Amino acid sequence: MKFIDTNLWIGNWPFAPLxxxxxxxxxxxxxxFDIDTAFVSTFECVFQVDPMPGNRSLRxxxxxxxxxxxxxxxxxxxxxxxxxxxxxxxxxxTKAIRLLPGYHGYRLDSRSTRACVEALQSRGIRVxxxxxxxxxxxxxxxxxxxxxxxxxxxxxxxxxxxxxxxIQGLSVHELRALSExxxxxxxxxxxxxxxxxxxxxxxxxxxxxxxxxxxxPLQVLQAQIDKIRLSSLALNQREKVANLNAVKYFGV
Amino acid sequence: MLLACRKSDESKxxxxxxxxxxxxxxRLGAVSTSxxxxxxxxxxxxxxxxxxxxxxxxxxxxxxxxxxVFMGEGRKRSExxxxxxxxxxxxxxxxxxxxDVLVHGDRPDANxxxxxxxxxxxxxxxxxxxxxxxxxxxPTLGERAVLSEVDRWVGQSGFKGLKLEIANNARDRCxxxxxxxxxxxxxxxxxxxxxMTKIRKRSQHSDPEDTCLLARRFPNTRVIMAHLTGCGYRxxxxxxxxxxLWVDTSGGTPEAGIVEYAVSNLxxxxxxxxxxAPIRDLPVAIGQVAGAQLRMSDKQAVFxxxxxxxxxxx
Numbered sequence: 378m379k380f381i382d383t384n385l386w387i388g389n390w391p392f393a394p395l396x397x398x399x400x401x402x403x404x405x406x407x408x409x410f411d412i413d414t415a416f417v418s419t420f421e422c423v424f425q426v427d428p429m430p431g432n433r434s435l436r437x438x439x440x441x442x443x444x445x446x447x448x449x450x451x452x453x454x455x456x457x458x459x460x461x462x463x464x465x466x467x468x469x470x471t472k473a474i475r476l477l478p479g480y481h482g483y484r485l486d487s488r489s490t491r492a493c494v495e496a497l498q499s500r501g502i503r504v505x506x507x508x509x510x511x512x513x514x515x516x517x518x519x520x521x522x523x524x525x526x527x528x529x530x531x532x533x534x535x536x537x538x539x540x541x542x543x544i545q546g547l548s549v550h551e552l553r554a555l556s557e558x559x560x561x562x563x564x565x566x567x568x569x570x571x572x573x574x575x576x577x578x579x580x581x582x583x584x585x586x587x588x589x590x591x592x593x594p595l596q597v598l599q600a601q602i603d604k605i606r607l608s609s610l611a612l613n614q615r616e617k618v619a620n621l622n623a624v625k626y627f628g629v
Numbered sequence: 630m631l632l633a634c635r636k637s638d639e640s641k642x643x644x645x646x647x648x649x650x651x652x653x654x655x656r657l658g659a660v661s662t663s664x665x666x667x668x669x670x671x672x673x674x675x676x677x678x679x680x681x682x683x684x685x686x687x688x689x690x691x692x693x694x695x696x697x698v699f700m701g702e703g704r705k706r707s708e709x710x711x712x713x714x715x716x717x718x719x720x721x722x723x724x725x726x727x728x729d730v731l732v733h734g735d736r737p738d739a740n741x742x743x744x745x746x747x748x749x750x751x752x753x754x755x756x757x758x759x760x761x762x763x764x765x766x767x768p769t770l771g772e773r774a775v776l777s778e779v780d781r782w783v784g785q786s787g788f789k790g791l792k793l794e795i796a797n798n799a800r801d802r803c804x805x806x807x808x809x810x811x812x813x814x815x816x817x818x819x820x821x822x823x824x825m826t827k828i829r830k831r832s833q834h835s836d837p838e839d840t841c842l843l844a845r846r847f848p849n850t851r852v853i854m855a856h857l858t859g860c861g862y863r864x865x866x867x868x869x870x871x872x873x874l875w876v877d878t879s880g881g882t883p884e885a886g887i888v889e890y891a892v893s894n895l896x897x898x899x900x901x902x903x904x905x906a907p908i909r910d911l912p913v914a915i916g917q918v919a920g921a922q923l924r925m926s927d928k929q930a931v932f933x934x935x936x937x938x939x940x941x942x943x
Contacts, residue, residue, distance in 0.1 A: 393862070393884075393885070393886050393887075394862075394886055394890060395885055395886045396886075396922065511884075512858070512881060512882060512884075513827060514823070514824075514827050514828055514859070515823070515824045515826060515827060515858070515859055515861050515881075516826075516827065518826055567882075568882060570882060570908075570909055570910050570913060571907060571908065571909075571910060572906045572907035572908075572909065572910055572911060573715070573910060573911075574910045574913070593885070594885055595884065595885060596882055596883050596884060596885055597883040597884070597885050597916060597917045597920040597921065598885075598920060599916040599919060599920025600883035600912075600913045600914075600915075600916030600917045600919075600920055601883065601913070601916075602916070603912035603913060603915070603916040604910055604912065604913045604916075606912075607719065607912035608912075609715070
């Protein structure tokens with residue numbers, strides 16, 4: 378089973394003694410688990426207000442890596458976000474943009490986020506919104522980031538659902554609650570977990586809207602792969618989640 | 630045999646069954662040279678076989694932390710049968726059933742405790758070769774209530790341990806009768822533990838330091854500190870050098886690095902595989918250990934040997 382990873386990270390995470398995570402190690406890992414394509418962002422963008430230096434260095438780093446597609450981060454909480462978007466949109470490989478509302482400190486239902494989503498949509502660029510990178514119940518003391526509350530996600534979807542945003546890092550409970558809101562969105566499985574996760578998710582959202590996202594290196598890649606590979610859903614359903622939905626979504 | 634595997638639907642039970650035969654062969658050394666020499670990560674059949682090979686080195690598996698019934702779901706015999714079949718598919722040979730511990734809230738009364746333990750006993754009776762029951766307790770109910778439950782379920786019904794959740798903090802005085810009862814019956818105590826760095830409900834929840842203090846206060850009672858990911862690096866450091874303490878890998882998403890850190894600091898003999906299913910997904914919980922950068926002998930200890938010794942299954 379081939380995989381497309383929509384939630385991969387490169388660089389060093391400062392709060393855990395993880396093994397090296399530069400492009401060479403990442404590529405080796407992808408190859409080992411049959412991950413054909415991975416959309417990758419850099420941790421450098423998480424902790425800096427201006428994500429562009431990180432985006433630029435990421436672009437250079439992955440330029441000649443067949444499996445890796447740069448997934449730049451945009452921060453609509455800073456005044457220059459339109460300039461940043463102009464630059465990113467000029468990069469022909471830009472298929473999608475990641476938003477990190479928790480780490481960059483803006484509301485998902487704010488006017489600037491709305492303007493940002495509309496600008497992305499008008500340029501045909503996909504919107505990925507990341508709820509969390511670490512379980513906030515035991516995140517490092519130095520970090521006080523909380524994922525946006527459900528009300529914010531609902532406010533976000535009021536204007537963003539026409540763009541079918543890919544929401545990453547929500548739990549099964551959060552996804553169920555958001556599904557009840559009745560707006561269109563897609564989701565990754567990075568934080569969604571319950572016994573036989575995919576079957577549980579299928580109970581309230583279509584498998585055509587679920588995509589593989591490993592959140593590697595913060596999460597064990599094999600465990601995330603096995604969440605899909607060893608689900609009790611039929612093979613064609615698992616393949617949708619593993620890669621087919623992402624092929625359609627990103628046009629890769 | 631391998632071609633037959635390839636043609637079959639990989640979701641069927643037969644896959645792991647066939648892998649199981651491979652595992653036996655591997656352990657007997659019959660095909661060990663070809664498998665070990667062929668770099669499993671490049672093996673022709675791809676990741677499904679990698680999973681099987683990695684498990685085969687470490688299998689069988691004992692899951693020290695599960696809740697077959699959770700918040701009232703999973704009570705029917707057919708549901709339990711499905712649960713057992715799915716667990717076996719992943720190489721799990723035995724599972725500790727901890728009871729539906731939160732169905733009546735944080736502090737269940739004596740009747741509610743009794744009902745939870747009765748339900749655990751019923752589930753164990755449906756698959757006695759697979760499930761091992763732990764007796765759920767609310768220490769705040771006092772010594773008489775605690776001893777009554779322990780005598781009934783451990784003394785008379787063969788439960789293999791005691792389970793404590795969030796009725797109180799592990800430091801509290803009310804823990805003394807629980808720990809003495811565990812010592813007298815020679816069974817381990819599994820204490821829910823999670824870092825309170827952000828949750829801040831320490832009056833009822835136990836920090837790793839609280840559970841470690843409990844183990845130090847009662848050195849003759851074996852303590853399992855639950856939820857390695859929730860205990861975090863600080864919890865692992867707190868657990869160093871406590872001979873009667875084990876930590877289980879259950880709970881939390883499969884965060885990278887923490888299993889390796891626990892093995893490196895505590896030794897593989899102190900780490901137990903656990904899932905916390907159905908809150909967690911069985912293959913994900915297994916994958917967190919199988920995918921950790923550990924020696925195969927350490928994985929075997931974590932997956933099976935330590936729990937087998939602790940539960941006196943060998």
